[in-house]
Amino acid sequence: MGISTYYQEQYQPSADYPQFSQEQKELINAVLTLGYNTDTGVKYGGSPEDEYIATQILVWLIAHKQLGTQYENQIVSEFTVNSPGAKAVFTKLRKAVMDYRTIPSFACEDSKYASSHTYELKYNAQTGKYETTLTDSNGVLSEFSFSQPGVSFARTGNQLKISSEKTSFSTVSGEKKLPSSIAGVVKGASRYWLNEHYQNVVTFEVGGEPLPVKAYFGLEVKAGDLKIVKTSEDGKVSGLPFHISGSGVEKDVSTGLDGTVQTNNLPAGTYTVTEKTPGQYVQPQSQRVTVSPGKTSVAAFHNTLKKFRAELRKTDSAAGTAQGDSTLDGAVYGLYQNGALLDTYTTANGGKFTTRYYPCGSGYTMREISPSEGYLLDETVYPIGAEPGNFTLENNSIPLTVTEDSVMGSIAITKHTDQPAEGGGSDQIEQPEQGAQF
CATH class of the missing domain: 2.60.40.10 (Immunoglobulins)
Known part of the structure; x- marks a missing residue:
């Protein structure tokens, strides 16, 4: 670990290390990665000796299965009785080691289990994005950074706010931000050495990049x-x-x-x-x-189709109402669409009729087929104006006023006067009178 030993003395490799549990080995490697070595120097604000002592104490506790037991505090106090600075470093190092593999509570260590740590994003109309907020009860969120294309991550304390315009996602991955002072990872198996006259030591080599600590979880928009x-x-x-x-x-x-x-x-x-x-x-x-x-x-x-009906009213072109013996009732009209006769209707009740309802459309016209008594045939073609764009309701009424010209006759007037017959007498002869006014 960068501290000189009496290398002239023969150290024997311990048979204990191969028998350590996987958890012990991982903890020892974490201690050696995060603890003191001459390549990376001090990390926790202590002197090199204090940080060395703290690192060695933690290795011993792990090797002898005393970490986390009721004797841990007593052992640490005894070893640091003359090095109070080492005890403060030990506290920091121990937390760093125990937290080293700790990930946020909402995540998992293996990406294949991310489906069981999947969280729903819901649409926020105010932002136009799908959002959720996750809370880390382990208190290590600040040590991790998360990323995924098209997804925004914002950390506030132990809360991670997630937002995106996407609706489908791959597994989100996060990685622990390790201190820049960590040189790398322990290469190969650490070796545990024993000597009956001097302290037992652990040797290791550091190389490569620090072993990443990753966390995974899933996102979904249901x-x-x-x-x-x-x-x-x-x-x-x-x-x-x-x-x-x-x-x-x-x-x-x-x-x-x-x-x-x-x-x-x-x-x-x-x-x-x-x-x-x-x-x-x-x-x-x-x-x-x-x-x-x-x-x-x-x-x-x-x-529902828009529909119309025509409400026709027939009037006398001169008087408005029927004159003399003529009548506005009885005129026959035809309703046409694009020149094709659809139905006929006959005026009644003073020259009126109302058609049934027809689907709105273009090309509807009204034309008289036969006039009523006393009137001439009206050959005018009257557009109805039933185009759909003219209406919004289902049933619509269209008023239609038509005019009729009366059949006109002539009167001959002859004015006569009685004139005496030529030669006198009582006989009278009717004679046409000129210039009479009527």
């Missing part, structure tokens, strides 16, 4: 599935677009031929599902759906 089921009044259910929003997800999907679409592995949480409804349908309300881990949540949407 996931579920979301299925959208689409039905429609007109039976058209494929290719309809939806938007899924929530828990950090913004995703567009479209229904398949059967009117369904399923999105798998969504982070557990609450989502808003909105249909990007084609114009011919009434816009259904968005739905809030909770996705639970390992389950499939369903959001069902039904498309």
Whole structure:
């Protein structure tokens, strides 16, 4: 250990060391790595002699299975009675050795067991990230650093705050930050030497890098599935677009031929599902759906067609109401779409009728087929204006006013006056009168 011995004296290798338990060997190697040697110098604020004594005492305690027993304090006090500085160093070294293999309480030493130390991250809407906070009850978190691409680790005391925009992770690994004064690890088996006249010693060689102390744990964003089921009044259910929003997800999907679409592995949480409804349908309300881990949540949407009806009112083009013996009732009108006759309707109750409901669309017109009595045929083609973009509700009424021209006749008036017959007498002859005003 860098302290001179009487090397002229013959030391015999002890048969004890090979018989040490694996735990004893690991502890001795930890002592020799963290304790005093001339290559790395002092580490715990004591003199070289104090740190040497403290290191040697700890080796003896381990070798003789007295570490942690009721006799430990007595042994340490006796060996340091003349070296109080060594006792203070011993306390620090002992803690360093005992903590050397100690990892944070939320982690494990072997990566293959990380699945049993896996922690769920939950979405934080304020930060837009998945987060969790782990607490180390072993009090060694400050000695470790953790890393994984795309994951942020922030340490505050014994708490480790983890945040990420990712939803899938590999095993998180952490490594103990060893003091820079540690030169390396013990190479090969340490050798334990005995001499009946001088102190027993342990020899070792240091080389390479310090043996790392690693810790592992897992992260997960628990996931579920979301299925959208689409039905429609007109039976058209494929290719309809939806938007899924929530828990950090913004995703567009479209229904398949059967009117369904399923999105798998969504982070557990609450989502808003909105249909990007084609114009011919009434816009259904968005739905809030909770996705639970390992389950499939369903959001069902039904498309209702926008519809219209025409409310026609027929008027006299001159008087507004029917004149004379003419009537506004009995006129026959045709409802057309793109030139094709759909239905006919007859005016009544003062020249009115209301159609049934039709799906909103373009190309709807109204045209008179036969006039009512006393009126001329109106050949005007009246656009109805039933395009879907004009409406938001399911049922809509469109007023339509049409005018009619009355059938006009002519009157011939002849004015006569009685004139005496030529030659006198009482006979009178009717004669046309010119210039009379009526």
